[in-house]
Amino acid sequence: MKTRSIKQSEINKKWWLVDAQGQTLGRFSSKIAQILRGKHKVDFTPHMDMGDFVIVINAEKVKLSGSKESDKVYFRHTGYPGGVKETKYSEMMQKFPERIVENAIKGMLPHNRLGRKILLNLKVYKGEEHPHLAQQPKPLKI
Secondary structure, eight states: OOOOOOOGGGOOOOEEEEEOTTOBHHHHHHHHHHHHHTTTSTTOOTTSOOOOEEEEEOGGGOBOOTTHHHHOEEEEEOSSTTOEEEEEHHHHHHHOHHHHHHHHHHTTSOSSHHHHHHHTTEEEOSSSOOSOGGGOOEEOOO
């Protein structure tokens, strides 16, 4: 019996709506990363983008465990020598709460071209409103 390889035309993508309110960031992000990657499907193929689209709402209401709210720091680099920039979790939550969820999920995806392509299937919004009503996303309980 041969292993059947799925074709790009045979991939069926769905839209999911997930509410982040009251969810722990790490556990929540790992489940979303699995759905984006397509690991929940029977015919999962590691080298293809076969995951579903995920819309995350209420990104500002996600929570952290322990003392991470006061200790967690996000790093980025400008590209210039000595250009390391630090942002505390509390500042990031006030200015860009969407980036907190995006960064957590991004770290759980492959760090290559495929991972960057998969990340485009993630839509994160603060608040209840999102512009994807035409796709008729189904609510997903996590």
